[in-house]
Amino acid sequence: MFRVLSVRASAFRRTNTCLKGSAIAVHSQEWVWTFDHPPDALWPLLSDTARFNEAAGLPKHDIIETPQPDGSVLYEGRGKQGVMTLEWREEPVNWVKNQWFEHRRHFTKGPLKMLCAGLRIEPDGAGSKCTYTLEAEASGLLGELALRTVFFKSVGKTFAGLVKKVDLFVSGQRDTPFDITPPALGEDARLRLARAVEDIEASPHGHGLSARLAEYVTTAQEVDVVKIRPLELARVWNHAPREVIETCLEATRVGLLNLRWDILCPRCRVAKSISSGLDELPTGAHCDTCNIDYDREFSRNVELSFQPAPGIRPIVFGEYCLFGPGSTPHIVAQIAVPAGETRNLHGEFAKAPYRLRTLEAGPEADIEHDGQAFPTMIVADDNVHGGAVCAAGQLSFVNQSAHDRVFVIEELTWEQDALTADRATTLQAFRDLFSEQILRPGDEVSIQRVSLMFTDLRRSTALYEQIGDARAYALVRDHFAVLTEIVRKHDGGVVKTIGDAVMASFTDPVNCLLAAIEIQNAVGAFNERHAGDMGDEDAVTIKIGIHEGPCIAVTLNDRLDYFGTTVNMAARLESQSMGGDVVLSHAIAEDPAVVPLLADKGLSDESAELRGFEAPVQFHRLMIAGAAAR
Numbered sequence: 001m002f003r004v005l006s007v008r009a010s011a012f013r014r015t016n017t018c019l020k021g022s023a024i025a026v027h028s029q030e031w032v033w034t035f036d037h038p039p040d041a042l043w044p045l046l047s048d049t050a051r052f053n054e055a056a057g058l059p060k061h062d063i064i065e066t067p068q069p070d071g072s073v074l075y076e077g078r079g080k081q082g083v084m085t086l087e088w089r090e091e092p093v094n095w096v097k098n099q100w101f102e103h104r105r106h107f108t109k110g111p112l113k114m115l116c117a118g119l120r121i122e123p124d125g126a127g128s129k130c131t132y133t134l135e136a137e138a139s140g141l142l143g144e145l146a147l148r149t150v151f152f153k154s155v156g157k158t159f160a161g162l163v164k165k166v167d168l169f170v171s172g173q174r175d176t177p178f179d180i181t182p183p184a185l186g187e188d189a190r191l192r193l194a195r196a197v198e199d200i201e202a203s204p205h206g207h208g209l210s211a212r213l214a215e216y217v218t219t220a221q222e223v224d225v226v227k228i229r230p231l232e233l234a235r236v237w238n239h240a241p242r243e244v245i246e247t248c249l250e251a252t253r254v255g256l257l258n259l260r261w262d263i264l265c266p267r268c269r270v271a272k273s274i275s276s277g278l279d280e281l282p283t284g285a286h287c288d289t290c291n292i293d294y295d296r297e298f299s300r301n302v303e304l305s306f307q308p309a310p311g312i313r314p315i316v317f318g319e320y321c322l323f324g325p326g327s328t329p330h331i332v333a334q335i336a337v338p339a340g341e342t343r344n345l346h347g348e349f350a351k352a353p354y355r356l357r358t359l360e361a362g363p364e365a366d367i368e369h370d371g372q373a374f375p376t377m378i379v380a381d382d383n384v385h386g387g388a389v390c391a392a393g394q395l396s397f398v399n400q401s402a403h404d405r406v407f408v409i410e411e412l413t414w415e416q417d418a419l420t421a422d423r424a425t426t427l428q429a430f431r432d433l434f435s436e437q438i439l440r441p442g443d444e445v446s447i448q449r450v451s452l453m454f455t456d457l458r459r460s461t462a463l464y465e466q467i468g469d470a471r472a473y474a475l476v477r478d479h480f481a482v483l484t485e486i487v488r489k490h491d492g493g494v495v496k497t498i499g500d501a502v503m504a505s506f507t508d509p510v511n512c513l514l515a516a517i518e519i520q521n522a523v524g525a526f527n528e529r530h531a532g533d534m535g536d537e538d539a540v541t542i543k544i545g546i547h548e549g550p551c552i553a554v555t556l557n558d559r560l561d562y563f564g565t566t567v568n569m570a571a572r573l574e575s576q577s578m579g580g581d582v583v584l585s586h587a588i589a590e591d592p593a594v595v596p597l598l599a600d601k602g603l604s605d606e607s608a609e610l611r612g613f614e615a616p617v618q619f620h621r622l623m624i625a626g627a628a629a630r
Contacts, residue, residue: 028135029152033163035128037170039121042128043098045166045177046119048326050223055178056158060318065288070403071360073291086110092359092406093323096347097332101325111143112136132159182219189312196256205246205429213247214256217308226315228306232417242491245419246429248306253433257306264301266294267357269330279440291361298553299448302421333409337399347395349374352411356384359406366412379405422447425560426505428488438555451512451548452567454574455483456501458541475530476500479540482526483519490515495561505562509548509591516544516582520624545574547585572610573619582622589620
């Protein structure tokens with residue numbers, strides 16, 4: 001339940017004067033509400049200033065970022081509110097996750113001189129008490145008149161409605177946190193939308209999600225659809241990630257969505273370069289916000305995301321709010337500290353890996369936090385590090401540098417919702433639907449880690465001789481279809497076929513191993529369907545080798561392919577397979593997530609001299625019981 005405890009207004013006078021010598025007052029008003037929900041349930045909504053501003057009907061604005069000599073960045077905003085043109089300087093927002101934020105603007109054009117909004121959420125029994133404070137100073141008589149009459153009354157009415165909706169949403173009584181009025185669909189757009197839904201569901205990639213996706217695209221807040229992340233949708237919808245990804249890919253093919261490749265800044269995680277094709281991706285980008293240049297990395301900062309096609313829902317350029325906790329939810333604390341000073345605050349963070357850095361370009365440090373007392377964050381001119389641990393529930397920020405700095409503590413688990421390029425390009429649906437998405441000729445991209453599977457048919461020459469080319473070719477094509485579907489089910493993709501062999505890729509070694517095992521287990525049913533083709537013999541016996549490691553992504557024969565030692569090793573391991581087994585490298589077998597799957601499986605330890613490798617290579621052999629018997 002949501003209750004209004006109090007609304008308090010006040011004003012205090014400054015010494016500066018406006019027209020005719022009248023004193024300028026700084027006006028403030030405070031709203032206090034209580035909820036039956038804990039702070040961590042309310043924080044994601046109440047602190048999301050961009051979402052709040054859109055729901056409040058505020059217009060978008062532009063932000064100009066200008067690097068400064070001391071390494072900081074000057075942020076200047078420009079926008080219109082009705083007939084008034086507003087210009088201002090943004091101060092970076094200060095906050096501690098689940099507790100408070102403070103957002104201040106200094107205006108150079110418009111009726112206000114300063115505006116500061118602050119939110120504080122405190123535990124109140126099993127619920128929370130929220131205090132929202134708004135402080136404003138006029139630049140002249142017109143602004144002073146507004147502050148004394150309509151400004152706070154209008155803001156209070158708007159905020160009361162929005163906060164009540166937040167309470168109902170968190171209570172499960174609303175499907176969305178806020179009401180918005182999305183752009184009206186014309187008749188042509190409605191027809192295109194209906195046809196897109198039908199086409200998606202008629203494909204193998206609909207999964208019953210096309211109507212839900214269409215509704216989301218056309219009715220969700222613009223801050224949600226300007227960048228649609230399928231892994232985030234899968235988490236919110238409680239649906240299998242691969243199926244949501246496949247639906248978004250198919251929606252792009254039929255014209256409901258457009259795909260985009262974002263090169264994310266490794267510090268602020270904001271896309272600073274956006275391309276529609278892999279062949280348009282630059283090798284790096286510059287972030288004005290962080291004032292750094294950075295490279296692209298398929299495994300870390302190149303992300304595939306989506307947004308509505310312009311014919312369905314056009315997106316207006318601009319920002320509802322560049323800064324704020326909701327815009328960078330991976331940042332758990334952002335605190336301005338003057339040069340040579342220390343700030344001590346309340347706060348505690350969950351067990352997780354964190355990065356300590358400044359908003360300005362400079363050094364950084366990664367730590368593993370055990371969920372207990374957090375270390376003191378110390379910033380010097382040439383380093384950032386964690387000092388002595390604070391008292392329980394306390395945070396300490398020490399600025400030993402020669403400049404004012406904005407301290408940042410960020411979680412390193414932000415990538416869970418990022419569909420990185422290495423993962424997207426391994427998916428079978430991506431390779432089926434977007435085979436034209438390839439790198440520029442001569443371009444190559446490093447992949448930190450990929451799991452590769454090579455398969456081949458044992459005695460394939462005898463197969464062609466015994467049943468003839470046409471029947472053998474049809475049987476081989478049928479076996480390709482079976483393998484492709486199994487690879488797809490395990491979030492992988494077939495890179496290419498080479499004669500009777502298959503090369504497939506996965507981002508997860510667990511999926512690679514499970515796919516290999518399922519392929520061997522599926523051979524029996526396959527051979528039963530083709531009984532008689534080979535007399536008393538099995539139609540096919542499949543050899544499999546798997547390995548994982550770093551490699552290079554390249555364009556080869558007009559397809560996205562992989563190159564390097566990892567590829568060569570996987571292919572050579574397949575040559576050691578006898579059929580009905582899986583030959584796997586130590587790199588796969590020793591992966592922490594794979595180890596439990598291989599417990600008590602009776603792996604053999606073997607080695608062999610492999611072509612292209614100087615020393616004998618150690619590997620394991622996993623016998624598949626049913627396949628071995630066959």
